[in-house]
Amino acid sequence: MNNNFQKARDRMVDTQLVTRGIYDPRVLAAMRKVPRHLFVSEALQSQAYADHPLPIGDKQTISQPYIVALMTEALQLQGHEKVLEIGTGSGYQTAILAELAERVFSIERLPSLLHKARHILEKLGYRNVVLKVGDGTMGWPEEAPFDAILVSAGAPKVPQPLVDQLVMGGRLVVPVGDRLSQDLVLVERVPEGIRKSSLGGCRFVDLIGKWGWEE
Template identity: 65%
Template sequence: MKAVFQEPDIYRRARERMVETQIAARGITDERVLAAMRKVPRHLFVDEALRDQAYADHPLPIGEGQTISQPYIVALMTEALELKGDEKVLEVGTGSGYQTAILAELARWVYSIERYPRLLERARRILEALGYTNVILRLGDGTKGWPEVAPFEAIIVTAAGPKIPEPLLEQLAEGGRLVMPVGDEWSQYLVKVVKKGGKFYRQTLEPVRFVKLVGEYGFKE
């Protein structure tokens, strides 16, 4: 499914250090998540001028006022989805495409929505070049979800909203997990929701700082 590509050893070693010192050291234990983080070439998802910072312990700008999330946060949100390999996942906010690639390593299908055309096309080029064939991308308002292909066993939102959009809860499968930062522009918490018996059980994970989720069921432009 995935293309084989050659890369300088410096990046492979940087990924190993990233996983050991930033991710495993902070309590991420899901071996599939750790393996995906070791495998996906994060440096290809950032601008060439920033590649020397690609594996550093902080987010990086990707244009349009958006960012590629800190590696630990990517791992934390991914682990919280509890992916086993046969899921259909919805990602709201394709961004750089890095989180999309991590999900594609761990799930059967990834449906990802982005509101900025330039970011979507750049992510598409990178994901195609890396050989991901289980990713479907769409331009649009991610707060509305993707009702035509719902329900989803897992939903991840990579921007912070004032509350979880109702359409996303409606599109979560029974037993499904949703992970999203919730709060205002300055104070946010990562929230996990599990659907059991038609009811939603909410767990607060930790404080975070994300860009704003803009859309009909998020912040207004």
């Protein structure tokens, strides 16, 4: 069975990621390695490597593999970084980041999801991850600054506290738009201020919090 899942992962990387322009060898290796099927319910494991998001309970989803890879690649991680993730969700994106960065701090709004994610991440042996329940739009001031920040929920605007918690040269990826569709925005902190660029359209669940949507 595990061999079948590995084949499914390899197929996912070759057909969904490489063909769409994901080139970073470290990102591709992480996507081949992390067992995505363990982050969804047993009933959905056969669909874990398909080209679409999946429900994980509490009206939340695990993102489509391509979007996970695209957002991760945009952070340009080399292995020494301190990364902040907003929206732990299933913990899958957290695991991908943990493969690529030195330390990952992840905030989840829903305790039930955080509990499940923590269990899976511990079981898989990720020791460089710190999780907490909280309002992700406020960031994690006690641990700031961060080399990279990834937001896996759609925001009405770029949350200012997250920009403030980036190191100079740091990169933030966040979906920005209305509640139906967003633009994936890369925000870079540069000496002149902030540089923004678009990575394309996407659709995420709502980012709830002081700098996001009201619940």
